[in-house]
Amino acid sequence: MAEYFEDFKLKVFMTVARLGSFTVAARELGVSQPAVSQNITSLEKALGVQLLERRRGDVFLTDAGRSFLRYAQQITYWYDAADRMFGQQGLATGGRPVKIAADTICADYILPRALSTLSASHEGLAFDVVPFDQPADVQLSAAPTPGTMDFEGEILLVGVMDAVVVASPVNRSMLSAASASEDGRLPFSTIAGVHVSNSFAVWDKYRDFLTPDLLARVAVTSSSAELIKQMVRELDHLVGILPEPAASAELADGRLLRLPVRLPEFTFDVHFNPIPEFAARSLCLLLREALKNR
Numbered sequence: 001m002a003e004y005f006e007d008f009k010l011k012v013f014m015t016v017a018r019l020g021s022f023t024v025a026a027r028e029l030g031v032s033q034p035a036v037s038q039n040i041t042s043l044e045k046a047l048g049v050q051l052l053e054r055r056r057g058d059v060f061l062t063d064a065g066r067s068f069l070r071y072a073q074q075i076t077y078w079y080d081a082a083d084r085m086f087g088q089q090g091l092a093t094g095g096r097p098v099k100i101a102a103d104t105i106c107a108d109y110i111l112p113r114a115l116s117t118l119s120a121s122h123e124g125l126a127f128d129v130v131p132f133d134q135p136a137d138v139q140l141s142a143a144p145t146p147g148t149m150d151f152e153g154e155i156l157l158v159g160v161m162d163a164v165v166v167a168s169p170v171n172r173s174m175l176s177a178a179s180a181s182e183d184g185r186l187p188f189s190t191i192a193g194v195h196v197s198n199s200f201a202v203w204d205k206y207r208d209f210l211t212p213d214l215l216a217r218v219a220v221t222s223s224s225a226e227l228i229k230q231m232v233r234e235l236d237h238l239v240g241i242l243p244e245p246a247a248s249a250e251l252a253d254g255r256l257l258r259l260p261v262r263l264p265e266f267t268f269d270v271h272f273n274p275i276p277e278f279a280a281r282s283l284c285l286l287l288r289e290a291l292k293n294r
Contacts (some may be wrong), residue, residue, distance in 0.1 A: 007079070010072045012039040013051060017069055020059050097126035098283060101136035104223060105161070109245035110270060111140065114290040122286070137278040138287070142243070142268040144205075156271045158291045163206060163266035164244040165259040166229075166251065171198070171236040201228045203242040206266055232256065243268070 015025040016036065026033040044051050051065035061069060102111055107129050115127050130136055142161050199219040202210070207221050219238065222228055225246035232240040233255060240247075240256075241263070250256040272291060274284050 007075070009039045009043040010076060012036055013043055014069065014072055014076065016040065016052060016059055017061055017065065022059060097128040098138070098278070098287070099128045099130055099134075099136040100138055100140055101130050101132050101134050102140040103132045103142060105142050105225065105243050105246060106140045106270065108225070109243065109248075110142075110159075110161075110291070114287070114293075117293075118286060118290045125283070136275075138272060138274040138284070140270070140272055140291070142205075142270050144209075145267045145269050156273050157269050158272040158288055159270040161268040161270055162244045163203075163241060163263040163268075164247050164251070165261040165263070166232060166240045166242070166247050166256040167198075167259060168233050168236050168238075169254065169257055171239075171257070198237055198239045201231050201238045201240045203228060203246075205268075206241055209266055229256065241266070 012025065012029065015029055016022060019025050019028065022033050022036045022040075026036045029036070040052060047064075047068065049064040049068070050062050051068055052059050053062055054060075100111065111129060119125050119127075132139065132141060140158075145160065199217045200210075200214065201220040201222070202218055203225060204221045204223045207215075207218070210218065220228070220231060225242045228240045228242050229247060229250055232238045233250075239259070247256055247258075251258050270291070272288055278284050
């Protein structure tokens with residue numbers, strides 16, 4: 001706890017109650033044994049009751065001490081809560097929204113759920129999401145997973161983003177293939193297995209991963225996942241390749257069909273990169289955890 005959110009007499013009392021010794025408590029607190037005794041005496045005088053008693057060198061709580069300990073624990077809990085919110089590194093310090101620079105996919109499909117969860121559990125927090133190239137407290141971006149990961153890269157990692165291959169429910173080649181299979185699933189093991197009548201609408205960051213034969217079948221590339229989804233829904237000859245978070249709502253309500261195609265080489269890492277000043281704040285850890293648990 002910060003000094004301005006701490007009652008040292010309560011801290012001394014709780015330490016003695018936990019350790020059962022003035023001497024050991026003094027050692028843990030880094031003060032002299034007389035200082036511990038003086039703080040306990042002062043607290044007892046202020047309350048008008050005896051909190052502790054000594055028997056054969058050991059220290060025990062009196063009935064009043066046991067009762068007061070519960071109050072002390074509650075008081076220090078709220079001191080800690082106030083410090084986490086308003087202290088020097090607290091959530092509300094600075095009086096301004098936390099600025100997050102995010103690329104399009106992270107801003108549209110990854111951040112909203114995490115920020116909603118965090119705001120619901122911590123009133124008064126505010127966030128400002130800005131384009132990735134602007135100054136901010138933290139950057140959030142998705143980038144291709146490297147072949148090897150160094151220590152710094154692992155620290156920045158808050159999740160992975162898989163790719164998904166989708167088609168419209170009215171895509172006749174997809175529906176006929178599904179109905180022809182015994183279990184109703186589409187019998188495709190690779191992208192190349194998609195029916196020859198279909199062409200691809202691809203998120204532009206995936207383009208470099210496509211082989212020449214698949215590139216020849218690309219009709220559209222776009223940085224807008226919304227445009228890709230719209231075109232796939234409206235044009236039954238298009239198959240879309242886009243980040244899975246961008247298609248989760250449409251896959252859940254049946255507006256798009258997921259094709260049983262695994263694309264491990266299309267996996268992207270989601271990176272969380274705070275500036276040093278923000279990294280020192282407790283909110284940075286909360287935001288990182290909210291993104292990991294999105």
